[in-house]
Amino acid sequence: xxxxxxxxxxxxxxxxxxxxxxxxxxxxxxxxxxxxxxxxxxxxxxxxxxxxxxxxxxxxxxxxxxxxxxxxxxxxxxxxxxxxxxxxxxxxxxxxxxx
Amino acid sequence: xxxxxxxxxxxxxxxxxxxxxxxxxxxxxxxxxxxxxxxxxxxxxxxxxxxxxxxxxxxxxxxxxxxxxxxxxxxxxxxxxxxxxxxxxxxxxxxxxxxxxxxxxxxxxxxxxxxxxxxxxxxxxxxxxxxxxxxxxxxxxxxxxxxxxxxxxxxxxxxxxxxxxxxxxxxxxxxxxxxxxxxxxxxxxxxxxxxxxxxxxxxxxxxxxxxxxxxxxxxxxxxxxxxxxxxxxxxxxxxxxxxxxxxxxxxxxxxxxxxxxxxxxxxxxxxxxxxxxxxxxxxxxxxxxxxxxxxxxxxxxxxxxxxxxxxxxxxxxxxxxxxxxxxxxxxxxxxxxxxxxxxxxxxxxxxxxxxxxxxxxxxxxxxxxxxxxxxxxxxxxxxxxxxxxxxxxxxxxxxxxxxxxxxxxxxxxxxxxxxxxxxxxxxxxxxxxxxxxxxxxxxxxxxxxxxxxxxxxxxxxxxxxxxxxxxxxxxxxxxxxxxxxxxxxxxxxxxxxxxxxxxxxxxxxxxxxxxxxxxxxxxxxxxxxxxxxxxxxxxxxxxxxxxxxxxxxxxxxxxxxxxxxxxxxxxxxxxxxxxxxxxxxxxxxxxxxxxxxxxxxxxxxxxxxxxxxxxxxxxxxxxxxxxxxxxxxxxxxxxxxxxxxxxxxxxxxxxxxxxxxxxxxxxxxxxxxxxxxxxxxxxxxxxxxxxxxxxxxxxxxxxxxxxxxxxxxxxxxxxxxxxxxxxxxxxxxxxxxxxxxxxxxxxxxxxxxxxxxxxxxxxxx
Numbered sequence: 001x002x003x004x005x006x007x008x009x010x011x012x013x014x015x016x017x018x019x020x021x022x023x024x025x026x027x028x029x030x031x032x033x034x035x036x037x038x039x040x041x042x043x044x045x046x047x048x049x050x051x052x053x054x055x056x057x058x059x060x061x062x063x064x065x066x067x068x069x070x071x072x073x074x075x076x077x078x079x080x081x082x083x084x085x086x087x088x089x090x091x092x093x094x095x096x097x098x099x
Numbered sequence: 100x101x102x103x104x105x106x107x108x109x110x111x112x113x114x115x116x117x118x119x120x121x122x123x124x125x126x127x128x129x130x131x132x133x134x135x136x137x138x139x140x141x142x143x144x145x146x147x148x149x150x151x152x153x154x155x156x157x158x159x160x161x162x163x164x165x166x167x168x169x170x171x172x173x174x175x176x177x178x179x180x181x182x183x184x185x186x187x188x189x190x191x192x193x194x195x196x197x198x199x200x201x202x203x204x205x206x207x208x209x210x211x212x213x214x215x216x217x218x219x220x221x222x223x224x225x226x227x228x229x230x231x232x233x234x235x236x237x238x239x240x241x242x243x244x245x246x247x248x249x250x251x252x253x254x255x256x257x258x259x260x261x262x263x264x265x266x267x268x269x270x271x272x273x274x275x276x277x278x279x280x281x282x283x284x285x286x287x288x289x290x291x292x293x294x295x296x297x298x299x300x301x302x303x304x305x306x307x308x309x310x311x312x313x314x315x316x317x318x319x320x321x322x323x324x325x326x327x328x329x330x331x332x333x334x335x336x337x338x339x340x341x342x343x344x345x346x347x348x349x350x351x352x353x354x355x356x357x358x359x360x361x362x363x364x365x366x367x368x369x370x371x372x373x374x375x376x377x378x379x380x381x382x383x384x385x386x387x388x389x390x391x392x393x394x395x396x397x398x399x400x401x402x403x404x405x406x407x408x409x410x411x412x413x414x415x416x417x418x419x420x421x422x423x424x425x426x427x428x429x430x431x432x433x434x435x436x437x438x439x440x441x442x443x444x445x446x447x448x449x450x451x452x453x454x455x456x457x458x459x460x461x462x463x464x465x466x467x468x469x470x471x472x473x474x475x476x477x478x479x480x481x482x483x484x485x486x487x488x489x490x491x492x493x494x495x496x497x498x499x500x501x502x503x504x505x506x507x508x509x510x511x512x513x514x515x516x517x518x519x520x521x522x523x524x525x526x527x528x529x530x531x532x533x534x535x536x537x538x539x540x541x542x543x544x545x546x547x548x549x550x551x552x553x554x555x556x557x558x559x560x561x562x563x564x565x566x567x568x569x570x571x572x573x574x575x576x577x578x579x580x581x582x583x584x585x586x587x588x589x590x591x592x593x594x595x596x597x598x599x600x601x602x603x604x605x606x607x608x609x610x611x612x613x614x615x616x617x618x619x620x621x622x623x624x625x626x627x628x629x630x631x632x633x634x635x636x637x638x639x640x641x642x643x644x645x646x647x648x649x650x651x652x653x654x655x656x657x658x659x660x661x662x663x664x665x666x667x668x669x670x671x672x673x674x675x676x677x678x679x680x681x682x683x684x685x686x687x688x689x690x691x692x693x694x695x696x697x698x699x700x701x702x703x704x705x706x707x708x709x710x711x712x713x714x715x716x717x718x719x720x721x722x723x724x725x726x727x728x729x730x731x732x733x734x735x736x737x738x739x740x741x742x743x744x745x746x747x748x749x750x751x752x753x754x755x756x757x758x759x760x761x762x763x764x765x766x767x768x769x770x771x772x773x774x775x776x777x778x779x780x781x782x783x784x785x786x787x788x789x790x791x792x793x794x795x796x797x798x799x800x801x802x803x804x805x806x807x808x809x810x811x812x813x814x815x816x817x818x819x820x821x822x823x824x825x826x827x828x829x830x831x832x833x834x835x836x837x838x839x840x841x842x843x844x845x846x847x848x849x850x851x852x853x854x855x856x857x858x859x860x861x862x863x864x
Contacts, residue, residue: 023842
């Protein structure tokens with residue numbers, strides 16, 4: 001099996017996700033980037049599950065998908081409420097921390 | 100060793116039982132009870148005393164069971180067979196090749212003393228429930244009493260000298276704590292200290308003796324019996340093997356005997372015992388008359404082969420033990436005549452009786468001496484508890500016979516009767532228990548060739564009868580005086596419904612049941628316990644001889660290891676005649692080992708008993724007549740006699756001052772030893788230590804000045820300032836990173852994680 005390729009794919013997806021979380025100003029895009037990170041982890045789990053021939057990784061991946069769906073639901077709800085109150089979803093404008 | 104020589108015969112195994120095998124539980128029970136009383140005693144409904152009484156009762160049941168099974172065991176043996184002790188030992192700790200065991204050595208002697216200790220402890224604790232009611236340190240009193248019993252029981256059943264020493268020292272500590280129970284009074288704490296230090300002086304001998312025996316005996320015992328040189332069984336066999344160097348074993352025996360002199364109040368270290376009466380009366384009754392002070396006698400009886408060989412007891416004539424015992428009997432009996440304190444009379448009487456026990460042991464009368472431990476415990480405990488009963492209910496806590504007692508026989512009938520029974524037992528009147536033990540000692544001492552000491556014993560018997568009659572007369576007869584006279588006029592009816600509070604003025608009356616029942620039990624035993632070894636009635640009455648005395652058979656031992664720390668011992672007598680023709684004690688055993696020397700027993704003769712009876716009755720009669728004349732009639736010929744006749748005056752003065760022994764110890768010995776030491780210490784302090792200190796101080800000052808200038812100002816302050824500057828600059832440099840932008844923080848976090856991951860990968864490949 002081409003374990004390396006799968007792992008490489010996962011690493012690339014992870015890096016894209018991290019970049020998105022750090023660099024995007026839009027809250028929705030940041031949520032999407034988090035989804036990318038989660039799915040890169042899923043790929044890793046499935047890779048090793050196939051390699052070791054055990055069902056544990058599959059189970060974990062299914063769980064993560066379910067948890068990610070719930071997380072996105074909550075996250076989008078938050079974003080919607082923030083937009084209604086502040087009329088913006090730009091993360092820089094929403095920040096209240098002082099440097 | 101040659102095990103199966105032609106004549107040996109394998110005998111049926113001896114009977115044993117649960118109580119014998121598990122006798123080690125007897126001291127464990129009070130030890131646990133002690134810990135519980137200390138921890139939770141004050142919160143219990145009876146302030147912890149119930150734990151003490153219950154634990155003593157448990158020990159009593161176990162030791163009675165052990166006694167019963169031991170009797171069965173001796174009955175299962177043939178007439179001449181050595182009844183092997185029930186020994187169990189465990190490894191306690193090891194250090195540098197030395198192995199210290201812990202375990203039990205149950206034979207007739209230990210079973211007897213275990214029973215006595217547990218029995219008297221139980222009664223005394225019950226008595227104390229009433230006697231110390233409302234005391235300010237009630238819980239601690241019971242804790243110490245219980246710990247004492249645990250220590251004594253452990254010492255009695257110890258299978259090696261180390262455990263023996265442990266129990267011995269626990270007793271010393273408890274004695275100190277209990278004598279000084281009411282330490283607020285200066286005299287009490289002084290008495291406690293005196294008792295402790297005097298006994299400690301003797302205890303040095305115990306340490307020396309134990310170590311000497313270990314180094315002398317260890318090789319032999321390891322080779323022949325597979326036991327360490329601390330084992331009591333090993334030491335006994337070694338002493339009788341003909342192996343030991345006579346000088347070594349003599350010095351070891353003397354060293355051990357010095358410990359006995361201290362503990363058992365023998366001359367010249369007896370001075371602590373009368374002062375120990377400062378403690379509560381139950382303590383005097385339990386520790387300082389019936390149990391603890393016989394520990395020294397017990398040590399001699401336990402390691403008897405060492406003394407037998409070391410001091411040449413069969414030789415006759417005189418040795419250290421009989422000389423000390425003889426001196427003690429007479430001088431302490433003489434001191435008892437000039438005491439006004441009833442407890443001090445009893446204390447000197449105890450010293451004198453302990454002298455009898457030592458005399459018996461020293462003269463080869465092992466069994467009578469051990470039997471005297473047994474009977475003496477009952478009647479002397481009874482006498483002390485009687486004295487306590489008087490002070491509790493009649494004389495307002497005074498023990499002064501001349502000032503506060505007299506005429507008490509009518510108001511305290513139970514105390515009076517028990518006192519009279521115990522007094523007759525102490526004097527050795529037939530058929531009370533003291534007759535069977537004390538007379539046997541005197542008889543055997545003479546029979547074994549110690550004629551001078553037999554006469555001393557008879558003189559002692561005369562004096563005992565006389566001083567006890569004096570004390571009895573002063574206490575119970577004549578007219579009531581002082582506190583006892585109190586409100587004696589309006590009678591007993593008032594006393595019966597008088598609330599028992601002790602302190603407030605009340606008429607003399609009989610004590611409560613918690614006090615009188617132990618008195619009655621002890622009086623019954625003082626009357627009857629002698630029949631357990633009633634030599635006058637023939638062989639079949641000599642139960643103690645059958646049960647307690649170790650039989651001097653030559654024993655060949657086969658040792659099989661049976662489980663961890665235990666071994667099975669099969670006894671094989673080397674010939675069918677067994678003890679009858681044994682060489683034990685007189686020559687080297689040929690094919691086996693001996694555990695006990697063969698001792699002679701004097702045949703009982705009524706003529707000899709009559710002589711001592713006449714002496715005792717003379718003592719009672721003369722003392723009675725003199726007491727009536729002196730104390731009641733105030734006969735002018737007797738009153739003030741000591742002032743008029745110079746010789747008598749001198750004697751009286753000598754006795755009142757206790758032969759000036761206390762002065763000698765305190766003024767001469769303490770001064771010659773302690774004063775030069777303190778003066779030398781002062782000189783040393785002034786000149787050498789102070790010199791060193793001053794020099795040290797000067798140098799220190801110089802050093803510190805230099806340190807201040809160079810180290811403190813430059814190095815330390817510089818470092819501190821520099822580190823502050825550095826921190827400030829780092830802070831300024833790091834300031835931009837604290838931007839408040841989450842994405843920046845996230846980037847830092849991830850890059851740090853990435854770097855860490857990279858490092859991990861590089862390390863692992």
